Amino acid sequence: MSVAIPSLAPELVFTVRGLSKVYQTGAGDVHALRDVDLDIVAGEMLVLLGPSGSGKSTLLNLLGGLDAASSGSACFRGLELVGASASALTRFRRESVGFVFQFYNLVPSLTARENVALITEISRNPMTPEEALDRVGLADRMDHFPSQLSGGQQQRVAVARAIAKRPTLLFCDEPTGSLDSESGILVLQAIDEVSREVGATTMIVSHNVGIAAMGDRVVRFRDGRVVDIALNPTRASAREMDW
């Protein structure tokens, strides 16, 4: 009689090998990402740090299925993103990825609730828009239009929109880039808490080294290369961070 022993090995959600991105411009080729190898584990939070043009956002875009790599491989649970068709990438984004952008990107003609509903309507097993907004502390702002919300509140609606579908991956590109520190902390707190609750693998791209403390791992970029991957023994909560 054998007993099934649950594997203790962490599940890999992403395997990235030799991933490169070259932009052809009139002034010559620009190597935005050079030969990146990275394994990403389910449920972990990665913080991607580096100066402008270092390649962190490019990696996020490639792993989010927004852009096509020039070479290499990026495999998400058996799905090879490099060379995948536009419709396969759309399906990947629709089913597996939640995005939070620097400029919130809410639809101005829809209320907070409706902005979230926009995503829950096309998802398989979403939470209700009300639940998602409640999780980011906006239960009392559900019927407000974006123009009636502060920047921080708008970004929290964006977080609610991103996690409402219970995504496997949550990608945040400079989520606090347009916010003051107080609002920024509230947003990071929301990202931290809800990503834990839904078990999403989270990647946060930022200029702000202060954010590094909230990641399980911190990946540093320079000139399109990964120059350092540091492990945080304990993840700091957003509230504790030195902004």
Place this chain on the structure above:
Amino acid sequence: MTSKVLERKLARDLWHLKWQVLAIALLIACGVSVAVMANSAHKALIDAQMRFYTDTRFADLFAEAKRVPRSRVSVLGQIEGVAEVDARLKATGLLHLSGQTRPATARLISLSEGPARTLNGIDLVQGRMAQAGPTNEVVALKTFIDAAGLRLGDRLSATLGGRTISLVIVGAALSPEFVYVPSPDSFLPDDAHQGVFWAHRSTVERAAGSSGIVNLFAFRVLPGTRVEPLLRAIDAQLEVYGAQPAYDRKDQASHAFLRAELKELSTSAVILPPIFLIVAMALVHLLITRLVEVEREQIGLLKAFGYSDRVAGWNYLRLAGAIGLVGVILGGLLGGWLGGAIVGLYREYFRFPQLAVQFDWTSFVLTAGFSLAAAVTGSLVAVGKAVRLSPAVAMQVPRPATFRAGLLDRVLPKAYLDQATRMILRTVQRFPGRAAMALSGLCASLALLVGVQFLFDSLERVVDATFYHTQRWSDSASFTEPRAFAAVASLRRVHGVVSAEPVRAVLARFRSAGHPETVRIIGLEPDAHLHRPLDEEGRPVRVGASGIVLSQTLAQRLDVRPGGLIWTEIMEGRGAKLALPIVGLASDYSGLNAYMARRDLNRLMGEGDVVSGAELLILADAKPAFYQSIANIPQIIGASSRDDTVMLWRNIMERSFKTSIGFYLAFAGAIAFGVTYNLGRISLSERGRDLATLQVLGFSQFECAYILMGELALLSLTAVPFGLIGGYGLAQGLAAAYSRDEVRLPPVIGPSSYGVAILVFLVAVLVAAFPVARRLWKLDLITVLKTRD
């Protein structure tokens, strides 16, 4: 006023917006070109007409009598107001031409003698003038010999005034009296059956069998003379010679038709261009408003660097002006080309010695001015915004566009709407002015698409009602003089004639409230089957009730109703004058008509049981033999065939109307295209970021296309019922504007025309929407996400 860099910016903005600019410019071009085309063609016709009339000394007044001694002509010249009188002899009859089933009408008119330039001269375009002599030389109307396939030197046999005479064509000429030669049964040109000849007086006298008499008069009137009393004075002089009422140039068949055509051109030039310019103005407004929104930061920056408010506004004003200018240039070129094409078409109908293509600079300059003003006016609100924008505000991060839950949110249950549809509805609610402008433009396009097609359906109805329901005869014959009823009986006996019914036609003048109308009263048998006036509902109106039946148009003109009396002066015979009871109205589309029982009319005329013609039903295969036999009956002056007339209608519709309706359909489609394309691009510019975000969040391009095009689809579909109603309204207006004495056009639009209009409309919308939607497949998701709205 402005820097070179801003000049360059303007040029680049224009280039960047080239398709939108072109779509709007196209509408302006349509407006300008319709005006230029119509006015250029108008000018070409007027110039050709004036030159021809002057060269040939076209008369002011006309009269015809039966037999007037030449000695009486000088008396006519002495009537006060008459500057000059010209008298000629005309003999009429039939002409049998090989290759034609139906005989042609022959009119042989004497040429003036002596060196003096008489009135209604002819312009010899081929051969030589006819000389006196036993060979009976004639100059033929050029239109006739071309249509009938005749050549100089050809010998023809005509039956004129009861005598058969042989004529030799020695020349071809054009005449101001026959620029357009309508057939007597319809107002359509039937050139091959309208033989007009001029010959030396002695030749015509030989044909008519009389000398020393004249029967055709033309008058030149002294400037400032009142025409009505003069016409009455002429009638008074000629009455005893069996004259028909004298008439003014405006009632001369060829001139009247030309005048109606010129009026139609003016109508097109006035009605259509404003529609295009108003839609273009609305689109300029939408485009420049959006541009000012997009370039808010740039405007702020320019002002922060020290450029004046005026410069900021001037930049957009010039952009609007440039759009207008592109439209004006395109419109000028298109209008010039179309004007030439229309003149080419007119050359087939109107025979002038010279009909040169013209370019009407006045209308071009005028419409160019209006177009530029429309474009600039369209931009004023946006330009005002650019001028007033404070640099500090302009460079701040803008708040998200303000939306509110609107009426639709309250009315429609939440469960019924997905978020994409909600976005569409909210945008329409958020920009009601824009939605209204776009909707109006789309409605105008569809209304034009429907309205311009009315001409086809209307004429189909006229043909059907006139030639198959009211007049049910296949052929008709008219006699030189009223003849005994037995003449009809003899026609009935001709092989192939199934039925023959008598007709007595008499010219009469009706008066009501001082307003006169000269009309032919048609006397029919009360139980006639081949000719039945019909009422509005298509039921036969009985003509046997000792009174008169008037066509609706005539009753309207005279302002009389059934049950009333109409003062009638019979213009033939003993000239009875009496008040006739109006017993009914006929819903005729063609001509001004009056009907009576034939016997009643005979009694009024103080004549026996006589007829002036017969309406016949003839078997199709017996027609050649029938016409062969009547060509030898000297008492028959004219014959017409329904099939020929209907074929003429169809030919005209095919050749002339199809071309112009084609132009108008294309122009109307251009409105739908221009509105859709611009609205689509403006929507994309506003929503590009939202749509890119949605694509990143997992929406497919098709789902995004639904959101982008939903507003357009909603407006286009909403426009359909309104456009169709508007089209019917336009058809009513056009029907009234295009109706003439000869034909009353009913505002009829058939289901297929509605279908064609909707199809063209939707195709134009789709063709315009396609390139906009295609841009969704090219959205740069990454750039959009990295930029602030």
